Amino acid sequence: MSRVPPTVPPAAASLPVTVDVVALTVRDDALQVLLVERAVEPFRGALALPGGFVLPGEGLVDAATRELAEETGVTPPGHLEQLRTYGPLDRDPRGPVLSVAYLLAAPHFGVVEAGSDAAAAAWRPVAEVLPRKSADGGVGSGQGAARAVLAFDHARILADGVERTRSKLEYSALGTAFCADEFTVTDLRRVYEAVWGVRLDPRNFSRKATGTPGLLEETGRTTAGGTGRPAALYRAARPVVRPAGALGDGGGPVPALIDPPLLRPAARPPE
Amino acid sequence: MSRVPPTVPPAAASLPVTVDVVALTVRDDALQVLLVERAVEPFRGALALPGGFVLPGEGLVDAATRELAEETGVTPPGHLEQLRTYGPLDRDPRGPVLSVAYLLAAPHFGVVEAGSDAAAAAWRPVAEVLPRKSADGGVGSGQGAARAVLAFDHARILADGVERTRSKLEYSALGTAFCADEFTVTDLRRVYEAVWGVRLDPRNFSRKATGTPGLLEETGRTTAGGTGRPAALYRAARPVVRPAGALGDGGGPVPALIDPPLLRPAARPPE
DNA sequence: TCAAAAGTGTTGAATGTACACCCATGG
DNA sequence: CCATGGGTGTACATTCAACACTTTTGA
Numbered sequence: 001m002s003r004v005p006p007t008v009p010p011a012a013a014s015l016p017v018t019v020d021v022v023a024l025t026v027r028d029d030a031l032q033v034l035l036v037e038r039a040v041e042p043f044r045g046a047l048a049l050p051g052g053f054v055l056p057g058e059g060l061v062d063a064a065t066r067e068l069a070e071e072t073g074v075t076p077p078g079h080l081e082q083l084r085t086y087g088p089l090d091r092d093p094r095g096p097v098l099s100v101a102y103l104l105a106a107p108h109f110g111v112v113e114a115g116s117d118a119a120a121a122a123w124r125p126v127a128e129v130l131p132r133k134s135a136d137g138g139v140g141s142g143q144g145a146a147r148a149v150l151a152f153d154h155a156r157i158l159a160d161g162v163e164r165t166r167s168k169l170e171y172s173a174l175g176t177a178f179c180a181d182e183f184t185v186t187d188l189r190r191v192y193e194a195v196w197g198v199r200l201d202p203r204n205f206s207r208k209a210t211g212t213p214g215l216l217e218e219t220g221r222t223t224a225g226g227t228g229r230p231a232a233l234y235r236a237a238r239p240v241v242r243p244a245g246a247l248g249d250g251g252g253p254v255p256a257l258i259d260p261p262l263l264r265p266a267a268r269p270p271e
Numbered sequence: 272m273s274r275v276p277p278t279v280p281p282a283a284a285s286l287p288v289t290v291d292v293v294a295l296t297v298r299d300d301a302l303q304v305l306l307v308e309r310a311v312e313p314f315r316g317a318l319a320l321p322g323g324f325v326l327p328g329e330g331l332v333d334a335a336t337r338e339l340a341e342e343t344g345v346t347p348p349g350h351l352e353q354l355r356t357y358g359p360l361d362r363d364p365r366g367p368v369l370s371v372a373y374l375l376a377a378p379h380f381g382v383v384e385a386g387s388d389a390a391a392a393a394w395r396p397v398a399e400v401l402p403r404k405s406a407d408g409g410v411g412s413g414q415g416a417a418r419a420v421l422a423f424d425h426a427r428i429l430a431d432g433v434e435r436t437r438s439k440l441e442y443s444a445l446g447t448a449f450c451a452d453e454f455t456v457t458d459l460r461r462v463y464e465a466v467w468g469v470r471l472d473p474r475n476f477s478r479k480a481t482g483t484p485g486l487l488e489e490t491g492r493t494t495a496g497g498t499g500r501p502a503a504l505y506r507a508a509r510p511v512v513r514p515a516g517a518l519g520d521g522g523g524p525v526p527a528l529i530d531p532p533l534l535r536p537a538a539r540p541p542e
Numbered sequence: 543t544c545a546a547a548a549g550t551g552t553t554g555a556a557t558g559t560a561c562a563c564c565c566a567t568g569g
Numbered sequence: 570c571c572a573t574g575g576g577t578g579t580a581c582a583t584t585c586a587a588c589a590c591t592t593t594t595g596a
Binding site for chain 3: 455456457473474477478481497498499500501502503
């Protein structure tokens, strides 16, 4: 085989590719995920992660943000990173489809509209959507809320996204991505508590957070109006920007690694 | 579910998909990567990660192991996990191509043959292939060995694989995947030293490794023939098998998490 | 008996955790 | 002045890092 024409390889090797977004936020002291109700046929009416097919000439991150905008009406702030890739076999009734999943950690934003392929979009507590995988055996029936079943393999993708989020809180500044532009140490602590499902000592957490280089940036301002002593307001320390090489993805800002890590306490029941 | 058109979506959304494998091992106290010399045109003659196009009806892991076998002649033991996905834009001169990269951590195995699309396959020290990204500025000229340039965006994929390996050594049993079936604590320590590029205290490492649950399994046997006191032989503790859901990939054995983590010492120059 | 490698004991430093205590504000 | 939440000081337990020392082999 001497010369290879500068064309793409045999079309037989091509696969339809989708992106799916695990968009997480913390609201009402609970970790919540953005889900849509599918308006089109495979799994029509079921809950699903926002996502859709990558268009020709489009990059993966572009596709992820476009689908999010189309199905929820917003282009939110927050940190977007690739989660992993699923498929192509045995995950879509239509045939082999590859799906690249993304994780979005964002402060709470309102869902503006239901878009093209989605009948409705709304935040749902992760605990209501995912069966608890405790060794307890049972599915830990929520309080009356019908267990929603997710389309495709989205339950597993969501579980992977939640697990990634939990572990990245320990050793990166990802937690600040869930907070608004300016936030207090208590805001950040509530993020940790909601994601890990534990209670943290406010005094030790404060020392740890303010003493960790690369995590917080002082604004000099404080809260006002609330009860109790005003709290100092911080911004997220400037994200580390990874030098983008010749790549079709990533290369964007990445939450800084924090050292020493904020270790998650030994798993103890939330009550 | 009423009726589902069992057709795949518009063909325009399809992309050629490749898998690339970052196969790492530790030999001669150095982290080494398996590279092939490309025999076909895009980047013909250049070094590249083994890999190739996913075939119709094939899963990603199947494609990765097949390409490895075709280009190196072996189906090695070791731990295979997905790294991340690259593309599809601006990474292949032939046009948009999506690449799903896999990481293989394996004990040293001989390269049997040069296969179909590869003119040669051989282990190369990572330090000779990747420019050191130290803040020193310079490219840290190796000792005379010409800096090999990798095809496509494989330098970045390799860098990501090496970084993943370095960090997973801290909190998982991945290090044992680089060792043979039975190995000593010193063997395992040399893996850590090679991957991290540091020296570790043999006495403290021994205590830490043998005292970490889920890492080592005693065989009751010891080495013989060498100089000095014989060392106890261990096997890797049984890998944790993740319950495979309805997914086209993964679900295989995963190295156990180890706790407390074996922390990498603060970066100090290897000398 | 010596060299070499494996493995154990011990000690001071650093870190994490629990909690007493002080600070600043609104009512 | 009291309730409420923010923030600091401090003491105990645990862990880590360095290294003296013992054990077990081959030469």
